Amino acid sequence: GQDRGNNPLADLPDEKRAELQTRLDEINTTFPAPRRANVSDFVDHIDYLVKKVGIDHVGISSDFDGGGGVDGWNDASETFNVTLELVRRGYTEAQIDKIWSGNLLRVMGEVQAKAAR
Numbered sequence: 157g158q159d160r161g162n163n164p165l166a167d168l169p170d171e172k173r174a175e176l177q178t179r180l181d182e183i184n185t186t187f188p189a190p191r192r193a194n195v196s197d198f199v200d201h202i203d204y205l206v207k208k209v210g211i212d213h214v215g216i217s218s219d220f221d222g223g224g225g226v227d228g229w230n231d232a233s234e235t236f237n238v239t240l241e242l243v244r245r246g247y248t249e250a251q252i253d254k255i256w257s258g259n260l261l262r263v264m265g266e267v268q269a270k271a272a273r
Contacts, residue, residue, distance in 0.1 A: 195228035199241045202255065211251050215259045 165173045205214045216238065220231050228237045242252050 195237045
């Protein structure tokens with residue numbers, strides 16, 4: 157006989173069990189993995205933030221300890237791709253400097269100055 161201990165469908169009549177199994181198989185259809193973000197998508201978010209809060213309040217930080225999550229910026233060797241996309245979109249050298257480090261350094265300087273008081 158059939159082991160009914162781990163099968164929640166085992167107590168159903170064969171016809172109902174087959175019908176339910178067919179429905180479950182339809183529900184469990186494998187869907188393709190969602191598309192990974194790429195560098196253009198990443199810079200879309202930067203554009204949005206710059207428009208929303210201003211260039212002086214946007215910065216980029218990265219951590220590749222577990223690998224990248226953006227196609228075209230999978231590790232530190234591809235960081236230039238982000239800068240290149242910013243240039244393509246018309247960001248100036250001064251704006252890119254703010255995004256990559258200038259804003260963080262400015263804020264950290266302000267924090268350290270307050271902490272020293």
